[in-house]
Amino acid sequence: MTEPRWAIEAQGLVKTFGAQRAVDRLDLQVPVGTVYGVLGPNGAGKTTTIRMLATLLPLDGGTASVFGHDVATDAHRVRQLIGVTGQYASVDETLTARENLDIFCRLHGLRGKAIRTKSDQLLESFGLSDAASKPLQNFSGGMRRRLDLAASLISRPPLIFLDEPTTGLDPRTRGQMWDTIRELVHDGSTVLLTTQYLDEADQLASRIAVIDTGRVVAEGTSDELKAQVGASSLHLTLDDAARTEEAGRIVASSVGSEVTVTPEARRLTSPLADADHVTDTLVRLREAGIRVTEMSVTKPSLDEVFLTLTGRGSSAAETPDDAEERAA
């Protein structure tokens, strides 16, 4: 028998809620031993997809398997292979962190001293030792998330689902979460991670699926996606509004592409194919005696990814505009 390569293999997944197709013929192949990022705006179907793959929601169409076991017909086997950290913490609010872990350890078949050892080890590595005996009502959002993830790792599952693990975390806690995820993969797990942040997928995931309205609109490594999306952009703010037009011509010729000029704001924006062009641009502006008060280079945002990949803005960004148009 040839070993299947995929930790997750899904074909034509469908989930309908009433008249709405939350997931619409979605295909996914997640290689073993990697972080796979699922990127999409609010309502794209990320959570619904994870819930189907994690046996929490029945499929309305298509097939999915985890390490070769069908999620619909072999759910119990799949559950022995996965750890799930949902978008909202799935721990017991009324209990303490230790009581929570105690129950989950027992449900994983641990007894006696092994429970204490396991709980201590998890509390320690997630920095929760000091708060172990406090009821969760007194926990911060970040602490709850960490406990939630700790609870998912009791059985050291080879596949871990993380639904927006860093949404709502401060930058330091987010960095810790990223480190934890890297360690998991280093130890041999496969991680499926959803996020709304391109940056996060970029940092962690070896492959990314961009989904929108329940379908995969692009798939590949982060470099492949960026190549599709195009370049970063260069933003300049000038000291002297009168010279924006002149500066625009200089920037255009040194960057080699069109420049958007906003004289009222003394701003220039231009796509940037090669970061090296920034130096040339700044040197030539200095030579012309044009003072720059602000300069920044931004990577493509999620909105731009969507604009490029779907030919329109992300639905999250679109909704307020639509509302305004209608109001106007």
Added chain:
Amino acid sequence: MTATAITPGFARALPRHVPLRQTVSDSLVMARRALVKMRRTPEQLIDVTVQPVIFTVMFTYIFGGAIAGDVASYLPAFIPGILAQTVLTGASAAGTTLREDMDKGVFDRFASLPIARIAPLAGALLGDIVRYLIATTITFAMGFLMGWRPEGGVVGVTAAAVLVIAVAWALSWIFALVGVTAKSARGVQGISFLILFPLTFLSNAFVPVDTMPGWLQGFVDVNPVSHVITAVRDLCNAGTFGTDGWLALLGAVTVVAVFAPLTVAKYRRHAR
């Protein structure tokens, strides 16, 4: 984290179903969880502590004189009645508790764990046995304080307690089904009361059946709660166990056999 590597997904030998032994142990772990929760939220116990005290005293002095002439001679018939009523009221909370619990995120985790599907339900209901035990003890103690001296002795009273608790646990599956079916916790409460009131009041709990109109007597006679109450009276007051006891147990087994599978099936389909 740890130095040991994770066993690869393909290299694991996995059972296809939950073995029976694990089903039992998972349910017991869930019962343990219910007990820890009770300790953390003692206000959940009001209906099985304060309520039996108030009900026992109140009903005894309101009905006692009118029905039996004096309080002391009402107690042997009345304490078993109020016991059944109190414990069943306790059982009727099962649906609401379950529902509120299910609406919380932790049930998502239970659903994703390789445990028996029945465990979160059975465990919650098993944990409730402690509540029934508290209610039973308090009701008997109140009766004793008011002068009740059961002829059946310690053995009879203990057997009666076991019977009532077993029946309450069985009937709690009906309320559990309501809990997993209704749309909101408030709805669960409403429906639970609609089931509870006829079961407890349209019985021989408080007044002699021959004072009721004929059509009502028909229902009271088939109501399993009436058989439980008669059996409890026999056990407490005479130390005997007869047909009513067997009928009560048969009713309990039937209810579990019908409602437990329905509840689990409904719970499996419950998707948030």
